[in-house]
Amino acid sequence: MAKVTDVVAQLARPIVEEQGCSLWDVEYVREAGVWYLRLYIDKAGGVSINDCEAISRPVSDKLDEADPIEGSYTFEVSSAGADRALKRPEHFEACLGSEVEVKLYRAEDGKKDWVGVLSAYDDGAVTLSTPAGEKVFNKQDVALTRLYVRF
Numbered sequence: 590m591a592k593v594t595d596v597v598a599q600l601a602r603p604i605v606e607e608q609g610c611s612l613w614d615v616e617y618v619r620e621a622g623v624w625y626l627r628l629y630i631d632k633a634g635g636v637s638i639n640d641c642e643a644i645s646r647p648v649s650d651k652l653d654e655a656d657p658i659e660g661s662y663t664f665e666v667s668s669a670g671a672d673r674a675l676k677r678p679e680h681f682e683a684c685l686g687s688e689v690e691v692k693l694y695r696a697e698d699g700k701k702d703w704v705g706v707l708s709a710y711d712d713g714a715v716t717l718s719t720p721a722g723e724k725v726f727n728k729q730d731v732a733l734t735r736l737y738v739r740f
Contacts, residue, residue, distance in 0.1 A: 593617045596657040597626065601648045605630055608643050613669035614676060617658070624662035626652075629669040636668035675734045681710035684736060691715055691726055692733040704737050 594615040599732055605612045605628070613629040627691030630644060645666040652664070675681050675689065684707055691703045703724060711726025 593626075593658055596655075597652070600651050600655055600657070601628055601644075604647045604651065605644055608640060609673070610636065610640055611642065613673060613680075624658075624660065626658065626662045626664050628666045629667045629673070630666060631673075641668070643665040653739070662691050665704075671738045675736070680709065681734075682706065685710070688733055688737045688739075689715075689717070690733075690737040691717060691731055693711075693726065693730050694732050695730065697726075707734075 590629065594617050597617070598612060598615045598713065601615070601735070602612050610630045610632040613631045616627040616629070618625055618627075628644070628648065630640065632640060641736075645664070648666065649664055650660070671681070673680075675684055687707055689707045691705075693701045693703070695701070697703075703717060703719065705719035707715065708718045709716035709722065713731075715726045715728075715731060715734055717724045717726070
């Protein structure tokens with residue numbers, strides 16, 4: 590049986606792309622006893638509330654028609670955000686050369702948080718260029734990788 594997020598992505602992607610956006614991620618999570626189905630979208634120049642609305646209504650109708658999820662849930666459509674998480678190989682490929690933050694499960698060289706330029710991604714291993722040189726993190730050691738935003 591296919592995962593809920595995969596089924597939803599397949600249903601939503603054509604609608605998202607029809608609106609000039611791309612589907613970054615689909616999340617189906619339980620928070621405080623409530624199930625949330627979230628679509629994260631992206632678009633050159635940024636995502637507006639109008640983009641979210643234009644996608645939300647037809648995707649919601651499509652989900653009602655296909656009914657891939659048993660029970661109730663809250664449906665949300667939002668921008669992937671400036672500090673978006675990188676989860677899939679295509680996310681890493683799209684962000685090569687960008688500054689990212691890598692959070693580790695256990696400290697390495699005395700640090701759990703690393704910031705650097707994403708210089709490579711190979712089968713889950715993340716390579717950062719840092720002022721101290723190249724640093725490679727193995728997939729099993731990485732808790733989260735996301736774009737880094739400087740303020």
